[in-house]
Amino acid sequence: MEKGDRIPDERWLWRRVFLNQIKPDGSVSPRAFSPRPKDEGFLSVDVEQITTFERSILDDSKFSIFRFHAAIPHAFPDVNCIYDPIEGNEAHSLVGRIDPEDEAVAASIALHAERIFIR
Amino acid sequence: MPDTKYQQKRPLPVFAYNTSFSQERPGMGHRTRTSVTTGSIGEFELSENAEAMLRRLDKFRRIPDDWDSCGAMASSEDAIQAGKRFVRALDRLRQHIDFTAPGPNGEVSVELKFGTKYMEFVFYPAGKWKYTAFEDKVLARQGNYDNTDLPSLLRWLNH
Numbered sequence: 001m002e003k004g005d006r007i008p009d010e011r012w013l014w015r016r017v018f019l020n021q022i023k024p025d026g027s028v029s030p031r032a033f034s035p036r037p038k039d040e041g042f043l044s045v046d047v048e049q050i051t052t053f054e055r056s057i058l059d060d061s062k063f064s065i066f067r068f069h070a071a072i073p074h075a076f077p078d079v080n081c082i083y084d085p086i087e088g089n090e091a092h093s094l095v096g097r098i099d100p101e102d103e104a105v106a107a108s109i110a111l112h113a114e115r116i117f118i119r
Numbered sequence: 120m121p122d123t124k125y126q127q128k129r130p131l132p133v134f135a136y137n138t139s140f141s142q143e144r145p146g147m148g149h150r151t152r153t154s155v156t157t158g159s160i161g162e163f164e165l166s167e168n169a170e171a172m173l174r175r176l177d178k179f180r181r182i183p184d185d186w187d188s189c190g191a192m193a194s195s196e197d198a199i200q201a202g203k204r205f206v207r208a209l210d211r212l213r214q215h216i217d218f219t220a221p222g223p224n225g226e227v228s229v230e231l232k233f234g235t236k237y238m239e240f241v242f243y244p245a246g247k248w249k250y251t252a253f254e255d256k257v258l259a260r261q262g263n264y265d266n267t268d269l270p271s272l273l274r275w276l277n278h
Binding site for chain 1: 179182186187188189190191192217218220221222223224226228230237239241249250251253256258261
């Protein structure tokens with residue numbers, strides 16, 4: 001893949017999730033997939049095939065990893081998953097642009113996401 | 120098994136609007152059809168579920184800025200207060216609360232589910248409140264949330 005390419009629907013994307021956002025049943029809150037103020041509507045993720053658990057999680061005392069297919073955000077008009085490697089993270093990608101008024105993208109990702117366990 | 124202690128000590132809620140809905144919640148001991156009629160809000164005993172959610176919301180105050188190491192904002196006090204008021208309102212209606220979570224923009228969320236239906240209410244700083252509703256993981260509706268929407272939204276969730 002080249003920087004700027006649209007990630008195919010079947011690819012898994014990984015998102016680092018704060019432990020406080022994980023429910024007792026193991027599912028995850030949509031808040032984990034809501035872009036931060038500085039992100040301007042783009043959610044940072046890693047492409048599964050390119051990253052490793054250790055590289056993506058940073059600190060397993062604070063975070064866990066959830067994954068979802070690129071097809072989930074692609075179901076929303078004008079939302080794309082774009083390969084966007086950055087210095088120090090060649091797996092980095094962006095999901096967006098998510099309209100800040102649209103809570104449904106984050107919730108849809110959360111409802112379809114699954115937790116990654118690697119030990 | 121019905122929670123008889125809860126049913127004996129806790130009076131039926133009385134709200135300032137007319138609605139009617141039924142609920143059956145494992146762990147809550149609610150197996151009655153509740154009619155909510157016009158009136159004033161009285162004293163009531165919080166369920167264990169609501170108390171746990173209120174404690175969780177209080178703990179969000181300890182989460183600092185940049186809690187995700189990527190610039191997330193700490194939960195705002197007005198969002199926490201709005202979330203707590205909402206939890207109390209839901210509990211008066213004997214609605215089981217599934218989860219509460221902090222968000223990266225200072226917001227807090229309150230989540231509900233029943234069968235294959237799911238709702239998230241999001242309380243942002245400065246009084247911006249939103250909700251989404253899903254059935255079978257498919258978006259059913261979303262929009263700005265106003266307290267007057269609660270009866271119809273809960274009717275949708277619980278039927």
